[in-house]
Amino acid sequence: MEADEVITVSDLRVTLAGHEVVRGLSFNVRRGEIVGLVGASGSGKTVLLRTMLGLLPKTSGTVEIMGVRLEQATPAESRRIGGRCGMMFQQGALFSSLTLRENVEFPMREYLDGSDAMYGDVALAKLAMVGLGVEDADKLPSEISGGMTKRVAIARALALDPDILFLDEPTSGLDPIAAGEIDRLIRTLQRVLNLTVFMVTHDLNSLKSVCTRILALYDGRIIAQGPMQDILAFDHPWLRAYFRGERGRAAQLA
Amino acid sequence: MARGPSLRAGVGADGDLLSAEGDWTGAHAADLDRLAHAAPAHVRKLTISLEGVGRLDTFGVWALERLRRQVVEAGAEAQLAIPQDARADLFAGVDKALARPSGPSVPRDRWGTFLHQTGRRAEAFAVDFAAFLDLTGRLTFCFAQGLRHPARLRLRSAVHHLDRTGLRAVPIIALMCFLIGCILAQQGFFHFQRFGATDYVVDLVTILVLREIGVLLVTIMVAGRSGSAYTAEIGSMKMREEIDALRTMGLDPVEYLILPRILALIVAAPLLTVIGNAAALYGAGVVAWIYGDMSPAVYIERLHEAASHIDLEVGLIKAPVMAFVIGAVAALEGMKVQGSAESLGLGATASVVRSIFFVIVLDGIFAVLFAAVGM
Numbered sequence: 001m002e003a004d005e006v007i008t009v010s011d012l013r014v015t016l017a018g019h020e021v022v023r024g025l026s027f028n029v030r031r032g033e034i035v036g037l038v039g040a041s042g043s044g045k046t047v048l049l050r051t052m053l054g055l056l057p058k059t060s061g062t063v064e065i066m067g068v069r070l071e072q073a074t075p076a077e078s079r080r081i082g083g084r085c086g087m088m089f090q091q092g093a094l095f096s097s098l099t100l101r102e103n104v105e106f107p108m109r110e111y112l113d114g115s116d117a118m119y120g121d122v123a124l125a126k127l128a129m130v131g132l133g134v135e136d137a138d139k140l141p142s143e144i145s146g147g148m149t150k151r152v153a154i155a156r157a158l159a160l161d162p163d164i165l166f167l168d169e170p171t172s173g174l175d176p177i178a179a180g181e182i183d184r185l186i187r188t189l190q191r192v193l194n195l196t197v198f199m200v201t202h203d204l205n206s207l208k209s210v211c212t213r214i215l216a217l218y219d220g221r222i223i224a225q226g227p228m229q230d231i232l233a234f235d236h237p238w239l240r241a242y243f244r245g246e247r248g249r250a251a252q253l254a
Numbered sequence: 255m256a257r258g259p260s261l262r263a264g265v266g267a268d269g270d271l272l273s274a275e276g277d278w279t280g281a282h283a284a285d286l287d288r289l290a291h292a293a294p295a296h297v298r299k300l301t302i303s304l305e306g307v308g309r310l311d312t313f314g315v316w317a318l319e320r321l322r323r324q325v326v327e328a329g330a331e332a333q334l335a336i337p338q339d340a341r342a343d344l345f346a347g348v349d350k351a352l353a354r355p356s357g358p359s360v361p362r363d364r365w366g367t368f369l370h371q372t373g374r375r376a377e378a379f380a381v382d383f384a385a386f387l388d389l390t391g392r393l394t395f396c397f398a399q400g401l402r403h404p405a406r407l408r409l410r411s412a413v414h415h416l417d418r419t420g421l422r423a424v425p426i427i428a429l430m431c432f433l434i435g436c437i438l439a440q441q442g443f444f445h446f447q448r449f450g451a452t453d454y455v456v457d458l459v460t461i462l463v464l465r466e467i468g469v470l471l472v473t474i475m476v477a478g479r480s481g482s483a484y485t486a487e488i489g490s491m492k493m494r495e496e497i498d499a500l501r502t503m504g505l506d507p508v509e510y511l512i513l514p515r516i517l518a519l520i521v522a523a524p525l526l527t528v529i530g531n532a533a534a535l536y537g538a539g540v541v542a543w544i545y546g547d548m549s550p551a552v553y554i555e556r557l558h559e560a561a562s563h564i565d566l567e568v569g570l571i572k573a574p575v576m577a578f579v580i581g582a583v584a585a586l587e588g589m590k591v592q593g594s595a596e597s598l599g600l601g602a603t604a605s606v607v608r609s610i611f612f613v614i615v616l617d618g619i620f621a622v623l624f625a626a627v628g629m
Contacts, residue, residue: 096596114283114313118290122316125351134351142594161280161311188343193311 004030006164006196007052012061014044014051021047023220024061031163034190034197036207038242039217045200046090048217049168052198053087065164083111086157090168092149094141100127100152101137107159126155131181147174154182158189165189167199171206179203183210204243216242257308258282259317261289269299269331272321275306278314286313290320293328300325300332310341315348323352385586392508393516393582400513411514412521419480420522424529427475431530434467435459435537443546452546456556459538464565468531469523470617473576476523477609481584484515485605488588489598497589507589516581523577524570531569564629572620579616580609 007029014022021044029035039045050056052063054070062069066084068077094103104123108114127137130151141149150173157165170186171179183206189195201207207214207228214231216224216239224234232243257276264271272294278286294300302322307314318334325332336345400407442455488511491497497507535557542548548556587605591597 096594108280108283112280112283112313114280114287118283118287118313118316121320121352122312122348125312125316125348128351129347140594142592142596158312161313192341192344 006031006066007198008062008064009052010062012048012051012063013059014047014056015059016047016056020059021220022051022058025217025220025222026061027215027222027225029196029198031196032190032194034186034210034212035199036211036214037198037200037217038202038207038214040238040242043217044220045217046168049166049198049200053085053166083107083160084163085166086160086162086164087166088150088153088157088168088170090172092141092153094149094152094156096141099138099140100132100144100155103141103152104156104159107156111160123155123159126158127152129158129185130155131178147178150174151178151182154185161193162195163193164196164198167197167201169200169202171201171203176205179205182206186210258285259289259307259314260285261292262306263294266301266303269301270294270297272300272302273306274302274304274318275308277309278307278317279309279311280313283313286317290317291324293321293324295328297325297330297332300330302332302334304335304337310344312344312348315341315344316352319345319348319352382586386582389508389512389582389586392506393513396506396509396513397517400509406509407517408510408514411510412517415515415518416522418483419476419518420525423475423479423522423526426479427472427526427530428533430475431463431468431471431533432537434471435463435534436541438462438467438534439538439541440545443541452548453556455542455546456538456548456553457560460535460557460560461565463531463534463538464561465568466617468534469527469569469572469576470613471534472526472530473523473573473580473613474610476519476526476577477580477584477613478606480519480522481580481609482602482606484581484584485588485591485602486598488512488585489591489601492589492591493593493595493598512581512585515585516578519577519581520574523573527569527573531566568620568624568629572617575620576613576616579612583609583612 005028009028010026012022012025013020025048037045037048047056051058052065054063065081068081070078070081073081094100095106098106101120101123104126105119108119108122112119124134124137127133132148132151132155136144136148141152144152150170154167154170157167165186167186171182174182186197186199187210190197197210199206199211201211211228213225213227215222216231216234216236218236218238223236224231224239226234231239259274259276259278259282262273262275264273276282280286300322302318304310304318322332322334334345336342396406438459439455442458443452446452446455446458488497491511497511500507500510539550539553539557542553543550584605587601587608591601
């Protein structure tokens with residue numbers, strides 16, 4: 001049986017251009033949790049996410065994903081981890097020379113040993129799950145809107161039915177209906193696949209309805225963590241402004 | 255312990271029963287693919303039970319759903335005993351995807367496709383030509399207005415572009431023309447020596463350089479250096495909606511962005527041609543001295559005899575016309591750029607290829623025209 005903690009970050013520090021952006025972070029994420037990371041713009045959320053995925057070098061500290069330290073992983077291990085993590089980038093990062101369906105099929109072709117028919121059908125199913133029809137599947141990323149790009153990016157992150165899903169602002173730029181569908185999709189997949197989700201978000205509705213735990217990042221440190229009500233009860237001027245501001249109150253009434 | 259997926263046949267309370275067992279996940283994709291097409295023959299009513307299934311993901315659901323559909327297509331009844339938990343949502347998602355026709359299947363007709371594409375190309379060419387005429391008209395109009403109100407010529411911007419496309423191109427163009435002049439002279443001496451006509455090498459080099467080589471080298475260099483840069487600049491402005499922003503402010507992108515760039519090119523090309531000509535003739539003189547045993551004094555004297563102001567004029571008349579075509583093609587390709595970075599790259603490539611093509615076509619047309627008027 002695998003360890004219950006799928007992500008462990010301890011005393012992580014990251015310095016970018018002489019400025020310490022992440023200042024000694026420690027937290028862990030257990031299997032099946034949906035963790036939301038909140039913080040002001042420029043507080044280091046995306047830097048933290050990119051460091052956890054090994055895209056940015058860290059100054060010190062460790063990141064373990066499914067019991068493996070990325071910097072010590074053998075090529076085989078990092079490939080295994082890569083096949084079990086899905087990442088959705090903020091701007092989609094769809095491969096511009098592939099159609100939407102091919103984008104979703106891409107990780108399957110690399111990691112699985114099935115047939116083209118299987119990849120095609122499952123890719124369509126993934127696209128259908130995020131609300132795209134078969135008539136859109138053969139379009140190129142340059143031909144679709146920003147909201148659709150987000151959904152296809154989520155579909156691609158889900159292509160392999162991963163164990164851990166990293167999402168960088170999955171609902172920003174979406175209309176409320178589409179954002180609600182994405183929220184529901186994340187919840188459903190979490191239940192069905194026992195998925196672990198780590199998401200950076202500003203969407204108070206997502207935080208409230210989807211996340212089982214919230215990490216609040218302020219000035220490169222975690223100032224509070226816990227379920228929504230704990231965070232709300234926590235006394236910190238920035239957190240109060242974030243959750244008790246006009247928009248925060250509106251989201252809680254909803 | 256992870257087990258691969260398998261199917262066990264049996265008899266249920268109500269017709270045939272297939273029990274799915276093991277892990278039905280993407281990790282066993284090859285097995286799933288096999289099982290998806292392993293529908294039992296000769297069944298009338300089939301129930302597929304999922305009670306023995308361990309882990310299940312979208313790939314497993316796909317295989318089960320495919321299996322069921324295969325039985326149904328064979329004319330029998332089949333149903334999946336979908337567990338009444340969260341996994342039901344997965345089945346709904348896959349079911350929706352499989353229910354739709356898998357892609358449009360238009361019959362392929364090679365001959366038809368060829369005709370279709372030829373027609374498309376011809377249409378695109380006509381559209382491009384119309385756009386070229388349209389842009390020429392707009393530029394003329396803007397220029398005429400600019401003559402009445404000089405502030406609208408955006409001379410400050412034109413001078414900036416003149417610096418970029420003209421002054422900064424001088425070193426590379428001088429070097430390139432110098433080398434081509436050397437090569438022409440060397441070839442001339444090498445081959446003319448055999449029949450003792452080395453005196454005529456100077457005539458050969460002078461006429462070639464002044465009439466053709468100088469202006470062609472310069473305009474091809476300008477197309478590669480400045481034409482592509484113009485396309486990339488205008489294209490990225492188009493991509494980031496800067497051009498739309500100008501339009502909504504009531505300003506004309508042709509006046510602001512295109513006219514100053516093309517004016518700069520039209521001024522730069524003849525000047526660069528003069529510099530290129532001089533560099534090429536200088537190179538030829540160096541080779542004549544070192545390789546052809548012709549002293550500089552003799553070379554200069556022969557040059558005076560061989561070169562006429564008509565040869566120089568022929569070259570210089572062509573330069574601004576070619577510069578205009580390069581600038582217009584670059585601007586048009588830039589304006590055609592759509593949302594993606596890919597189309598920007600394609601536009602820059604198309605801009606260079608097309609403008610060099612048109613430069614050479616124009617050169618041919620000019621050769622006919624000049625011959626007709628005896629120049």
